[in-house]
Amino acid sequence: MNFTYANSAQIFFGQGQIASVATAIDADAKVLVIYGGGSIKKNGVYDQVKEALSGHKWIEFSGVEPNPTVETLDKAVALAKSENVDFILAVGGGSVIDGSKYVAAAALYAGEGWDILERKYQVEKAIPIGAILTLPATGSETNMGAVVTKSATQTKLSFLSPAVLPRFAVLDPDVMKTLPxxxxxxxxxxxxxxxxxxxxxxxxxxxxxxxxxxxxxxxxxxxxxxxxxxxxxxxxxxxxxxxxxxxxxxxxxxxxxxxxxxxxxxxxxxxxxxxxxxxxxxxxxxxxxxxxxxxxxxxxxxxxxxxxxxxxxxxxxxxxxxxxxxxxxxxxxxxxxxxxxxxxxxxxxxxxxxxxxxxxxxxxxxxxxxxxxxxxxxxxxx
CATH class of the missing domain: 1.20.1090.10 (Dehydroquinate synthase-like - alpha domain)
Incomplete structure (x- = not known):
C-alpha cells in the first residue's frame, strides 16, 4: 500500500461561504467567471458572486452545457486568451468545473485544446481555478480530473493534471435548495x-x-x-x-x-x-x-x-x-x-x-x- 497523497484545495463549507471568494482570490487578479445555463441568476448565487467580486476586475462566460463540449469551451478559451485572464472562477456543478479546468489548461497551450483529451499534450501549467459548487455529484471541485465531450464526433474523454486542481472550493448547501x-x-x-x-x-x-x-x-x-x-x-x-x-x-x-x-x-x-x-x-x-x-x-x-x-x-x-x-x-x-x-x-x-x-x-x-x-x-x- 505505497502511495503519495496531497490535496491542496482549500474548502469553504457551509451557509454563506460564497462571500469567502472576496479574499480567496488576489485583489489584483483579473477573473473569468464561468457558469452554465443561467440558473445561478435565478437562485441568488450570481448576485452573491457579484458581491464577492465587487473589489475585483472580472468578466463572465455563460452557456457551459451538461457534459461540456469542446466546441463551447473553446469560445471561453479564446476569451481567456484575449482578455489575459489571471484566474478562473467556476460556478456550477461538475460539468462547469470540468469545463473550466479545460479552459484553464487550453488557454496556456498554443495548440488545439482537444490535444489535451487525446493525450497529445500533457498539461503542466494552467490558469489558477476556484470553484463554487452548485450541484454535488462529481467531486470535481477538489480533484484534478475533467471530462469533456467533442459533439462533432460524439466523443467523451478525460484528462488528469495537478495543474487544474482548484485552489479553493466553496461548498454552500443552501445553493441546492432550488435544484430539481x-x-x-x-x-x-x-x-x-x-x-x-x-x-x-x-x-x-x-x-x-x-x-x-x-x-x-x-x-x-x-x-x-x-x-x-x-x-x-x-x-x-x-x-x-x-x-x-x-x-x-x-x-x-x-x-x-x-x-x-x-x-x-x-x-x-x-x-x-x-x-x-x-x-x-x-x-x-x-x-x-x-x-x-x-x-x-x-x-x-x-x-x-x-x-x-x-x-x-x-x-x-x-x-x-x-x-x-x-x-x-x-x-x-x-x-x-x-x-x-x-x-x-x-x-x-x-x-x-x-x-x-x-x-x-x-x-x-x-x-x-x-x-x-x-x-x-x-x-x-x-
Missing amino acids: ERQLVNGLVDAWVHICEQYLTSPQGAMVQDGYAEALLKNLLVLAADFDNRDNDSWRANLMWTANQALNGLIGSGVSQDWSTHMIGHELTAMFGVDHARSLAIIQPSLMRNQIKYKKAKLEQMAVNVFGLSEGEDLSEACIQAIEAFYNGLDVQTSFADYEGTKDEAVDAVIAKLQGNGMLVIGENQSIDIATSRAIVAQAFA
Whole structure:
C-alpha cells in the first residue's frame, strides 16, 4: 500500500461561504467567471458572486452545457486568451468545473485544446481555478480530473493534471435548495459509483480506505431512504460533503481502481444523451456480474458491511441485487432501451466508439477486452 497523497484545495463549507471568494482570490487578479445555463441568476448565487467580486476586475462566460463540449469551451478559451485572464472562477456543478479546468489548461497551450483529451499534450501549467459548487455529484471541485465531450464526433474523454486542481472550493448547501429532484438523484447515484469504482475491486488490506468508503456508501443509503425529506439543511449538507469525499483522491490512495463502468457509460452519454449518473447505473450491475470472478470478495464485503446482509452462498449476487434496488428505489433504471434501431445495432455502435477511443482493454485487472465490453453492454441493453 505505497502511495503519495496531497490535496491542496482549500474548502469553504457551509451557509454563506460564497462571500469567502472576496479574499480567496488576489485583489489584483483579473477573473473569468464561468457558469452554465443561467440558473445561478435565478437562485441568488450570481448576485452573491457579484458581491464577492465587487473589489475585483472580472468578466463572465455563460452557456457551459451538461457534459461540456469542446466546441463551447473553446469560445471561453479564446476569451481567456484575449482578455489575459489571471484566474478562473467556476460556478456550477461538475460539468462547469470540468469545463473550466479545460479552459484553464487550453488557454496556456498554443495548440488545439482537444490535444489535451487525446493525450497529445500533457498539461503542466494552467490558469489558477476556484470553484463554487452548485450541484454535488462529481467531486470535481477538489480533484484534478475533467471530462469533456467533442459533439462533432460524439466523443467523451478525460484528462488528469495537478495543474487544474482548484485552489479553493466553496461548498454552500443552501445553493441546492432550488435544484430539481432529478439532479439530486443524479448526485446520489454519481457519488455512489465513484466510491464503487475505487472500492469494488479486490481485497488489499487497506482498512482506512475500505472503512471510509463503506461509511460514505452507508451515508448515501441513508440519504436515499430519506429522500422525501431532502428539503432539509442536514440532508443537503451531508450529500454535498459525501459527494466531495467520494472523489477527492483519499479512498483511492494505495488501492487498485476500476473506472470501466465510467468508460463504457461515457459512450451512452455521448451517443444517446443519457445523464452521466444514469449511464453508470445502467452499466454497473451488468459489469459486476460479468466480472464477478474478480470482484466476488469485495462484493461480499460490501453486502455485509454496507447493506447489512447475512452470510450466504450467493452473497455477491445478493449485493448486486441490493445495488440495483438502491437505484430502482430512486426511480433510476438499470437497463437501457432508449435507442433507435435494433439492440444489436445499438450495441455495435457503442463498441465501435469504445474501439475508436482506444478503450480496447479496461478495468483494474485489464480483464475487459472488446468482446467482454460487448457482453456487458448487451446485458445492460433491453
